[in-house]
Amino acid sequence: MFRKIDIKKFKIEEKNLENKINSDSINLCSFINENLENKTILELGAGSGLISIFIEKNFDVKSIDAIEIENEAYSALKENVFLNGCKKIRTHHQDIKNIISIFEEGTFDIIISNPPYYQIGNGKLPENYQRKIGRHEVLITMSQLFSIIKILLSNEGLCLLCYPISRDHEVEKNGEKNNLKILKKETLNSTISFYKLAKN
Numbered sequence: 001m002f003r004k005i006d007i008k009k010f011k012i013e014e015k016n017l018e019n020k021i022n023s024d025s026i027n028l029c030s031f032i033n034e035n036l037e038n039k040t041i042l043e044l045g046a047g048s049g050l051i052s053i054f055i056e057k058n059f060d061v062k063s064i065d066a067i068e069i070e071n072e073a074y075s076a077l078k079e080n081v082f083l084n085g086c087k088k089i090r091t092h093h094q095d096i097k098n099i100i101s102i103f104e105e106g107t108f109d110i111i112i113s114n115p116p117y118y119q120i121g122n123g124k125l126p127e128n129y130q131r132k133i134g135r136h137e138v139l140i141t142m143s144q145l146f147s148i149i150k151i152l153l154s155n156e157g158l159c160l161l162c163y164p165i166s167r168d169h170e171v172e173k174n175g176e177k178n179n180l181k182i183l184k185k186e187t188l189n190s191t192i193s194f195y196k197l198a199k200n
Contacts, residue, residue: 005030007050010057011083014048016072017130021050024162024192025114029054031160031186031194032112038062039109042152044096044145045069047134048076049089051112056086064089065103067096069139070130096140100151111149112160116140117167142167142174150178150199158183159197168193 005026036059043052046066068074074093081089118136126132133139149159163171184196
């Protein structure tokens, strides 16, 4: 069940970003209903930081690691973490594919991501670099993302993410391949599916 999230109480600077906060990120926040007390959180592709900031401000977590590769987005992420007085968020200017060399296996209790939606070849690639990597699987595919989640998620951990409903079968297939079971799926406006997965 999606609940109303008021993002106006957060200070989010994103004037230099092509990929601004959208309804999917807000709905992903509202999809979180777990007890996150003392949990370790990883956000993959943090953008301007809304999801990580929302988590720190609403849950008594142990730590949050926010990963972002794009330069302008990472600058906004750092600024917004500072503007909102977040003390538990650690920012990382990194390619998601490289983070398995930074963190130990099974480090995180919760992994959350609003990933690129479209495969290469599905529609015309935007000329703008931010839009290109934010919306299309130029830098990371669904298969690669699931493989990383499998490695970094703790044995009793949960993963929260969203994809277009047209990719439901791929999500199920990648989940099975990586021992990630879909515990819950909710579809919004018959277009986007929000998933909660756990290790089998």
